[in-house]
Amino acid sequence: MEHGPRKSEKVAIVVGCTGCDSCRWVCKAEAITFDHEGAHIDPERCVGCAVCVDECASEAIRIVDRNEQQGKE
Ligand code: SF4
Ligand code: SF4
Numbered sequence: 497m498e499h500g501p502r503k504s505e506k507v508a509i510v511v512g513c514t515g516c517d518s519c520r521w522v523c524k525a526e527a528i529t530f531d532h533e534g535a536h537i538d539p540e541r542c543v544g545c546a547v548c549v550d551e552c553a554s555e556a557i558r559i560v561d562r563n564e565q566q567g568k569e
Contacts, residue, residue, distance in 0.1 A: 506544030
């Protein structure tokens with residue numbers, strides 16, 4: 497199996513979302529969806545552009561290394 501990055505080496509993750517519903521509208525990749533817990537970012541769509549990070553007043557979105565993120569769960 498190849499492990500190389502498919503799109504970007506960076507990906508956004510959400511930790512501590514307050515559900516303000518701001519970030520969803522700024523993501524051009526349409527990677528952000530919502531449910532009762534708040535925002536979720538689809539790593540398959542996210543290109544790591546960090547536009548959503550600036551949008552989040554709660555500082556709940558972080559850009560992390562994609563390979564590092566794959567090691568978690
Ligand atoms: S980093 Fe960019 S592509 Fe990824 S969720 Fe945020 S706005 Fe969308
Ligand atoms: S902008 Fe931040 S707090 Fe608001 S919905 Fe998005 S991740 Fe949650």
